[in-house]
Amino acid sequence: KEEIKPEESKTSSLKSAIANATSVKNAPVKATFRHKMLTIFALLYLTEQAFLPYSHFITKGYNNWTNGLYGYSWDMMVHSWHTQHVKITFIDKSTDEVHYLKPTAWASAKRWSSHADMIVQYAQCIKGKLKEHNYDDVEIRFDIWRSMNGRFNQRQIDPRIDLLSADAKWSTFEDTPWLQPLLTNLSDWRTRMQKIENKLSSKDQNVLVTFVADFPGLFLENYIPPDLNTTIEVLEGQIIVELISLKKNITLNVGENTSVPNGDYHNVYTVSSTPSCYMYVYLNQSDADIVQLWDRFYNLTDRLLNETIVRNRPLHSDKEEADLVRVSYENV
Template sequence: VDNSNGEVHYLDPYAFTEYDRWTKHADMAYQYAKCIEANIRDDYARNPQASPLSSTNISIYFDIWCSMNGRFQQRVYDPRVDLLKAEWSPFKHTSWSLPLLNELNYMRPKLKTMTDEVMAWSNYSDVIFVADFPGLTLDNYISTDLTNVTLTILAGNVRYKSDDEDESYFLTAGKSFGLQSGETHHITTIGLKPSSYLYTFMNKTMIDSATPVTENINQKPKKPLLPLWDEFRNRIKNYKEFLKHMANCVLYLLYDVPIPMEVRERN
């Protein structure tokens, strides 16, 4: 967030790292936020006219979701906390690291049953389970690749609001709501207890690209005339990956921060 004008900007999570361990470790997230700040300040100092920011007076927030061992998708860190001002110490509890929603563990067997039911609808059906903390809002965009999207509340109370509608809706456990593809909606958990809900959907892209299988399933696959050619191509691919990693090491030595090659090329 640019604090000078209040504008919100979004950053590629892998802009300055190839790895995602920081998404699950508070100490790494804290360090990565400082790394982002340092790089933004350096870029702004070199060429302020090319920067989308009006100043280096910024705040950095992480909104990260994760599913732990088959549980609901839930937030890892409090998205309302500016990590540049957050406190962190190896000897203290990290207040902005959100706890695991263990109070919903009783629903885990039900999640498995519901997943099996949805997956049995079609080869292109799927389901996502979400849990959120009281007072927080999920902003979610439904991709145009999806169709027949339905929101169902499992527990708790939520307020649903779509960007295309002026009216908001109060939904309780057991209520379902059809969603339009290509639209953004907002789900706010209200009350004192966490909410849990699920999305069911069909993958429209996979449906459109599906082709009937007309080949004889008993027919044995043909062996390539030159099996060594496939091995040669795999070796070439691995060699390219090796060169890519070596180039990233050189960039790390030059810029003192791990910058993936594709990011440097894109910039």
């Protein structure tokens, strides 16, 4: 009989163990109920995340100047927003008195001003707070001016709408009628606006420019601080500037401008059949005066320094100065 050596026995046992392990590893595993549920949940979650950016045809109430739910639109980080100002007005119906509220009176952040649903909620919040101050029957109106991606500053909502009335209804699945549309037909103005601003800034670094667009039939109420010299110039359409304190109205067409008094309010009415476009050119007189005083001070000190140097300079003849220079070089 052939004798089996110990080494061959160990080798055959090892091969057998490896074969058994491989067969166990490759054996089909039956999916359990837990596996199925996790798979279904993962598929549903991925489907939801892929669908939400395109759901704006369903969730119309959340659409604004951009479509889609906030936080779920794939292009949400592409847009840049600038809020020019927010004005909140409430009218006491019992006396017809008009009052103004600080926009952050009962909301520390301004995010609410960007979304129609939050605007309605904040209006209801203000209504409840005003009741605590014995204003039981009021109208609340918002006037929100914003700019998107370097466009004109324009209204985001209709300032004539009472946000507590039935006209200010909001629904997730319906368009919001009191939102003002983005004036996309003026988008090509962005390059021209930049050129205008650069041209004015090159002439005077203290000049600030604000570009405004407004809808026909509406008006802008604006206040000019005392230290600003301000002019209004029309870029498109026709406007009427009402100087309240002077009781004077000025009609402006394209290319025309007028100065408005500082430290006072004025109104700008859009009277053309198309949206008006105009710009405010501000000159900060305080900054200009400071720069002028600094220039005078610098020139004066520079002149005094030069006079002092000349006055204290030792007097030598040309030959003596030449000898001094020669001696200084010899001593080096």
